[in-house]
Amino acid sequence: MSNWNSYIMYACTDELKRFWTSYYALDNNKKILFIMGKGFDPRMNNNIKLLTNTVDTLNMECLLVDFPYTGTPIYKDLIDQNKSELMTLSSKYNFKVKNEVRADFSGQWESGIKNLCSKLAEINFTDVNDIIVDISSLPRSIYFNILRTLYSKFQYSDMNLFTMVSENVTMDNAIIEKSYKEVNPIWGFNAKLGRASLIGNLNISIPLIGEGKVNALRKIITEFQADDVCPVLPFPSKNPRRSDNLLLEYNEIFRDILELEPQKIAYAHEQNPFELYNILNQLILNYKASLLPLNKKICFGISILTSKLLSLGALLTALEHRDEVAIFNVSAEDYKINMKTEEFIRLNDKSEPFLMWIMGDAYK
Structure with a gap:
């Protein structure tokens, strides 16, 4: 049985306000760590502003x-803005902004992530009831x-772990990634697979x-040699034609390189990252039922080419199938906003808050 077959998620400002009001009315002494x-x-402070x-x-x-x-x-x-x-909010609502956790990324990115996880694990969580990431x-x-570290540390405790995101697909699309790095699984999400051990496995690619x-998908296809591919498209969506537009954008790869049949595409x-999680979970179970008699080693490579909100569905899947799921993310060397800064900031007015309850009281 999946961990999040039943789940709790709140979307939109009014829904979240009702939840926060009722949740903290029951116990306003709960200690919160907001990460x-x-x-x-510009979406950085949206959720902490809504909460306070x-x-x-x-x-x-x-x-x-x-x-x-790198550099300035x-x-x-x-x-700086x-x-x-954030510091103005801190003064107004009387909460403390703790010293920044700043990992050392002067060497390799991987060593910086390890450094960050170590520093996070050393934090004193005494008396903390709720962690909101x-x-x-x-x-x-x-x-x-961050979420993997916290989940591993507290999954058998009474800690409530929430994650929030301020969702705005238009803003996401306005941030252009430049000069991709080499494609590798995210550190901590490599399904215990090194390059050499990829040989002899059955590899299933699931690009989101x-x-x-x-x-980015071209790079992933080259790096992760898959025996089968099952892309996942966002549908339903606020733009009813979004999945159709994506099919056109990726048509050459889907048709000529992957030679995909329509029934191989999931939606x-x-x-709703929890819905995506359940779809991915079922895909994995179906593949394992069909392929395990042929090969004992199956690796599912999930590529996160989608929004931060939907990416959480891949995270939950990897937490449950840790030794079988590798998460591929093509990190960029730099980012550029493809519009005037003032216009980009104005787009934030249409951002939507989402809160996912990952573990804690709701699942007891």
Whole structure:
């Protein structure tokens, strides 16, 4: 039975306000650790602002996760503006912003992730009841490992673990990734597979498709030699034609390189990572039932080319099938906003908050 066959998720501002109000009315002495990223994305403070505006008396500390850039960040003004806004909230609502957890990424990215996880595991969580991880301004390889570390540490405890994201597909598509690095599984999500051990396995590729990632998918296809491929498209979606547009964008790869048949394509609601998790979980179970008699070693390579919200479905799948699922993410060397900064910031007005209850009281 899957861990999140039944789940709790809240979407949209009004729904979240009702939840926060009732949840903390029951016990306003709960100690909260709010973990978030320090970045240029205007969505950085959306969720902590919503929480403090809804419940103005909270026993809360905020932990900022910083990730160094190479040289001076191109959007340093946006980063400084976000940090200033957070400190203003801190003064207004009387919560402490703890010293930033800043991993050393001066060497390899992988060593920086290990460093970050070690620092996170050493934090004193005494008396903390709720941990809220806001991924809105965190890179995937970082928030995947933050949530993996916390889940492993507290999965048999009474800790409540939530994750939040401020979702805005238009803003996601406006952030252009430049000069992709070498494709490797995210550290901590490699299904115990090295390059050599890929030989002799049956490899199943499950790319989660999103806009503007055609070149990234090409790199993944080259790196992860798959025996079968099952892409997942976002549907239903706010734009009814989104999946059709993606089929056109990836047509050459799907038709000429992968030679996909239509029945090989799966669909998951673009705003429900738990639904995606259940779809991925069932896909894995079906493949294992069919292929295990042929080969005892099967690796499922899930490529996260989609939104941060849907990516959480892949994270939950990897937590449950840790030794069988490798998560591929093509990290970029740099990012660029493909519109004027002022216009990009205005888009934030249409961002939507989502909260996923990952573990804790709701699942007892």
